[in-house]
Amino acid sequence: MASPPQLPPADDLYLTAHDTIRGSSLLSPATLGLGLGAALLGELMLWRRVDLVETELVVIDERPTGDAATTAVLEQLRREAGQHGVRNWLAYLSTGIATDLVERRLARIGLIKRVEKRGLFGGTKVSFVPADSMTAGWPATRIRTKVSRDEPLDVADLLLAGLILATGLDQHVLATLNARDRARLFEQFRRHFPAMLQQLVAQAEAAVGDAVMARRA
Amino acid sequence: MSSTATQPPGSQLSDALARDRLGVPAIVFFMMSAAAPLTVVAGVVPTGLAVTGLTGIAIAFLAVALVLAIFSVGYVAMARHIANAGAFYAYISQGLGKPVGVGASWVALLSYNMFQVASYGGFGAIAQPLFLDWFGVDVQWWILALAAWALVAVLGVRDVAVNGKVLATLLVAEIALTVIFAIANMTMDGFTPSADALDPGTLVGAGSGALLVMAVTGFVGFEQSVVFSEESRDPRRTVPRATYVAIALIAVTYAFASWAMISAAGDNVVQRAGEEGPELFFNLAAVQLGDTALHMGHILFLTSLIAASISFHNIIARYMFSLGREGVLPRAFGRTVPGTGAPKNGSLAQSAVGLVVIVLFAVMGWDPLVELFFWGGSGGGLGVLLLVTLTSFAVIGYFARNKVGEDVLHRVIAPVVSSVILLVMSYLAVDNIAKLLGVEPGSTPAIVVPSAFAVLFVAGVIWALYLRSARPQTYSGIGLGARSATTGGGGFSAALNENTEYNR
Numbered sequence: 001m002a003s004p005p006q007l008p009p010a011d012d013l014y015l016t017a018h019d020t021i022r023g024s025s026l027l028s029p030a031t032l033g034l035g036l037g038a039a040l041l042g043e044l045m046l047w048r049r050v051d052l053v054e055t056e057l058v059v060i061d062e063r064p065t066g067d068a069a070t071t072a073v074l075e076q077l078r079r080e081a082g083q084h085g086v087r088n089w090l091a092y093l094s095t096g097i098a099t100d101l102v103e104r105r106l107a108r109i110g111l112i113k114r115v116e117k118r119g120l121f122g123g124t125k126v127s128f129v130p131a132d133s134m135t136a137g138w139p140a141t142r143i144r145t146k147v148s149r150d151e152p153l154d155v156a157d158l159l160l161a162g163l164i165l166a167t168g169l170d171q172h173v174l175a176t177l178n179a180r181d182r183a184r185l186f187e188q189f190r191r192h193f194p195a196m197l198q199q200l201v202a203q204a205e206a207a208v209g210d211a212v213m214a215r216r217a
Numbered sequence: 218m219s220s221t222a223t224q225p226p227g228s229q230l231s232d233a234l235a236r237d238r239l240g241v242p243a244i245v246f247f248m249m250s251a252a253a254p255l256t257v258v259a260g261v262v263p264t265g266l267a268v269t270g271l272t273g274i275a276i277a278f279l280a281v282a283l284v285l286a287i288f289s290v291g292y293v294a295m296a297r298h299i300a301n302a303g304a305f306y307a308y309i310s311q312g313l314g315k316p317v318g319v320g321a322s323w324v325a326l327l328s329y330n331m332f333q334v335a336s337y338g339g340f341g342a343i344a345q346p347l348f349l350d351w352f353g354v355d356v357q358w359w360i361l362a363l364a365a366w367a368l369v370a371v372l373g374v375r376d377v378a379v380n381g382k383v384l385a386t387l388l389v390a391e392i393a394l395t396v397i398f399a400i401a402n403m404t405m406d407g408f409t410p411s412a413d414a415l416d417p418g419t420l421v422g423a424g425s426g427a428l429l430v431m432a433v434t435g436f437v438g439f440e441q442s443v444v445f446s447e448e449s450r451d452p453r454r455t456v457p458r459a460t461y462v463a464i465a466l467i468a469v470t471y472a473f474a475s476w477a478m479i480s481a482a483g484d485n486v487v488q489r490a491g492e493e494g495p496e497l498f499f500n501l502a503a504v505q506l507g508d509t510a511l512h513m514g515h516i517l518f519l520t521s522l523i524a525a526s527i528s529f530h531n532i533i534a535r536y537m538f539s540l541g542r543e544g545v546l547p548r549a550f551g552r553t554v555p556g557t558g559a560p561k562n563g564s565l566a567q568s569a570v571g572l573v574v575i576v577l578f579a580v581m582g583w584d585p586l587v588e589l590f591f592w593g594g595s596g597g598g599l600g601v602l603l604l605v606t607l608t609s610f611a612v613i614g615y616f617a618r619n620k621v622g623e624d625v626l627h628r629v630i631a632p633v634v635s636s637v638i639l640l641v642m643s644y645l646a647v648d649n650i651a652k653l654l655g656v657e658p659g660s661t662p663a664i665v666v667p668s669a670f671a672v673l674f675v676a677g678v679i680w681a682l683y684l685r686s687a688r689p690q691t692y693s694g695i696g697l698g699a700r701s702a703t704t705g706g707g708g709f710s711a712a713l714n715e716n717t718e719y720n721r
Contacts, residue, residue: 028558080228092230095237165708168555186712198713205709209542209551212558213301213535214448 003142004135007111009046009159010039010069012139014102015111016164016173020136023112023129026172030094030211035167036102037093038204041086042159042197043070050077052196055085055203068108069101086200090207103128111135140164140173147177147185158193159201161185166205238450244442244459245466246385251438251532252467253525255391255518258399258474259498260339264591265431266479266490266497268655272411273419275476277432280420282468284638285436286461288605290631291612293457294623296443299615300697304539305440305604310696312611315685318696319545320677321607322536324670328600329533331593332437333567334574336526337362338589340519341575343495347515359579365523366575370568373530374554374561387524391517392470398502398514399474402481405501411480426645427595427653433605433642434598435471438528439464440605474498494586530567537563544691545684548711587655595653596666599646603670606639690714 006012013035017027025032041057044050047065051058059078064071073093106112112128130136143161146153153161164170177185189198262274301307305325310318341362349355402408413419419428442460449455481501482489490497495518503511538560541550554561578589609632616628646653651663684692
């Protein structure tokens, strides 16, 4: 069976952060939001639309990306350019905006399904479950396999792996890596992961820690 | 009400973030849940009266409030400029150097742990007679303490935030009840307004250091306001206001209630405090208010102790998280449970400490009320006083090098005034340690408590100096907290920085 295709990093992160069958999140909403927010910003950097200069996000190309989620973020970045640092953008995207954008994108290509449940007190609760548990588990498996075979990860997968570490998801999905595999992965971060994306992931990780200290996580 | 004046209008980002921001009341409630009014008024004050024989506690609360308010001027000002503002050691690292900061962080861990175990001892000792009264069963204090411990341990590791509304309701009930009971004390037959409790002379007389530490103990938790610097509606106004409001509220409540209690008990207050212990406050009021009020008071007393335990537990777990992220403690402490964000390992470590102490006291047959609750609480109070003093000097040091954005009152005048007063207070406190603990000068507890702080402080300094030469990358991030993107990270920044750690 052919491997499922590689998705944009935010989609892969979303699938990795959810139970492959029930669809429940392995992360708290705040942490998930920070991870997905950083992933969308990272995608915009991969699209060469945005640069991270020190702690500021700078729009270098205003053209839409052809993808609704990143284009929506790009549009906002353009409108409020230079007013807020990357940490504020991450905080903003983590309020549910990033999660919402990514859920829509995944639902559109049919990888997750919308499920409505009647609440106990009336009203309906909307949640998403993966359409196919194999596909949903694939991104984490791909990272693990490549790392243990000592194959290089591409930049998108390094972004995914970095955000897995930053959000603490590694305790779930990279726990089986041994010390040598970890060292190899870390070596790849240092050698092949662009500095700008390193900074972005580090900022996301710091924001996750910040949320813990302020009892928001 | 919400102020977003610092951002241009019409910004979707600012509007969205502003909705989640905290106002003054939310922060005040949070601070006061650690301060636990009934625990202090009914627990610390009568026990302190009995142990030290000093009656000037009401004026001591007011005096300490004034000093802490002056201290807070510089403290909240510095909080606006640094990261990880919730932790004393962050200030001290950046104001007095990283080695001093690490030493202070270890002292802080000991102090907060002392409060934590003190609250277990208090819970056990106070619940024991109540259980006998309510259910007719005589349960050992340590069994009750272990029950409280188990509750806190489970809530802590799962990081179940006790519902804010529940906490606020309990707190309001506690304060209301404290005030009502204090008023009831005033209507007692034997009530004669006590001049001793308000005599400023006691603040300079013999044993003044002991009184001041007892008063400081009542305020612990006030330093947590700055945790919310970045979450508050207006960092320049909300946090300072919340801090001053909480200090004033605590001071007035404590001073009034302890004055009323001392006045009502009359001349033999010290003797009665010795005989009745934490019941003194309730016994006096029960004469007027009857049994229902008494039971209410007892229930709230126990919930107050539990609330204090939970809040100290969370403070400790997060302190360890922050130190773990910085690499000062093992990195494992910088991990959280992904699904809840609970700082799991710090929480487990704290629970282990609590368990060991409770079991030790049970096995040795030591007194839970005086030797655990009061010694732990006042020992922790001494530690916090020393930390506040160091932090006050750190504020001067920080603003001497970074003159940005604050006027001379915030940068120089207030910090210098508070530093001088706090230094004198710290000297008196250490000098009076035997009086505070109610033991002979030179006896074991009077030596162990201050030397424990000294030893940990020196060990922390040495550890920092070791980090400077062995792990410069870690050293450079000390005091910058989990917020520091380049050094203070979890797995990812460790991956970027500390290749040696994993390659072995």
